[in-house]
Amino acid sequence: MGGETTISGLKPVARQSTEAMVTEHLRDFILSGEIAPGARLTEIALAEQLGVARSTLRMSLHRLAGEGMVTLVPYTGWHVAALTAEDIWEIWTLRGSLESLASRLAAARPDPEVHHRLETFFTALETACARGSLREMIEADVALHRGIVEAAGHRRLAAQYRVVEAQVRLFVSTSNSFVATGPDDIIAQHAPLIAALRARAPEEAARAAWEHDETEGRRLTAWLAAHPGTGPGTGPGTP
Template identity: 60%
Template sequence: MRGWSPLGRGRVKLKKLQPVTRQSTETIVIENLRSFILSGEVPPGGRLTEAAMSEQLGVSRATLRLALHRLAGEGLLTQIPYTGWEVAQLSSRDVWEIWTLRGALEGLASRLVVMRDAPEVFATLEEAYAELESACARGNMRAITAADFALHQSIIQGADNARLSAQYRVVEQQVRLFIMTSNVHVATGPEDIIAQHVPLMEAFRRRDAAAAADAAWIHDETEGHRLMDWLIRTGVATPDQPKA
């Protein structure tokens, strides 16, 4: 047994190790700011000051501005000429456009997930839903919103349609802003957030493609209307969406 190794002879292939990637300072700042905005700690319309952010993040104003412009392109920030930046404030039309597009994409993805009938995809959805339940049980809103979006993102990924995924990425950050605003300001509590997803998960468990597509659309439509009603009721926005 001389020279025996439990790993065997020759070169060992470390399949489970992932390559280490270096992120640029700009990328780190973008991710940091995006996470901060989507945490709900700054209300819609809240002002962000370049000088304060630059000092707190420990980066130059030039690097910070690149990150701010990137987030503005994602629809998370608005630049106010000669004034500064503020967290995007959704209008009722914004919400209508987001939920109708989101509903179409997530409805199609839900149908494709069931049609694929891949056990590993359903297992991933169950894990994502369990994480949402766990976050709701803890009552941590940041974790709830992250788990909420992760569940919907799992549906898109589970459809295994590259072009659908690419279209979803175009509005992905605005969907996250939609979910955060709805969960923080509209939902009546964690139980409400869980209840919103029950019909969709039940359709997946029955492997009913048509019901899953309908449940996804109805979920996005219902929450879209609730969010629009809240915006109008609180005076944040006026009813400017097209008549459905």
């Protein structure tokens, strides 16, 4: 007798609403490094470029505002979020706390597969840096840190990291786009952390993760101080 064939491992294809797709496109654009912090986002132009109604676009912008990606400035409209010195301090200290714990736990994991996966994340970052694509470098950088959190094997830690991940991505995007001196600099930033993870040295990994986040936080703060005009209404406008 014939019957239906089921294949294990297959998952239903996700159906996204137009709003969800617009939100994803806008989020990727903001985090690509191709638009400066504080840049103005014009609803009419964006809706036309994306081929969607302004009401749909507006819902997506409000959703991104909830993630800290954009801000609505009274009388001037939407702008890409511009990090303040306080924002930078809050993000790097929170990120440093979470990633320091994750790195300590990941380094202590005995499973070789866990460490193999971490190597693949770092290799992807090296590949992106070799290609010189800023967008790829940002995505690979974020993926590496997310991978370390996942490698910790701590569900609640991973859940807390997801809450702030969008702002961490904005931090990384801004830092890699405007502060890093190039691909070699990005690789060098991660070298002590990767070395500690490879050595399976939990305390060294925790310290390296904190120092990485602190160093980049201080560099980004210094960049902001040197560019005081970076903020809502001062960046290049979206036509």
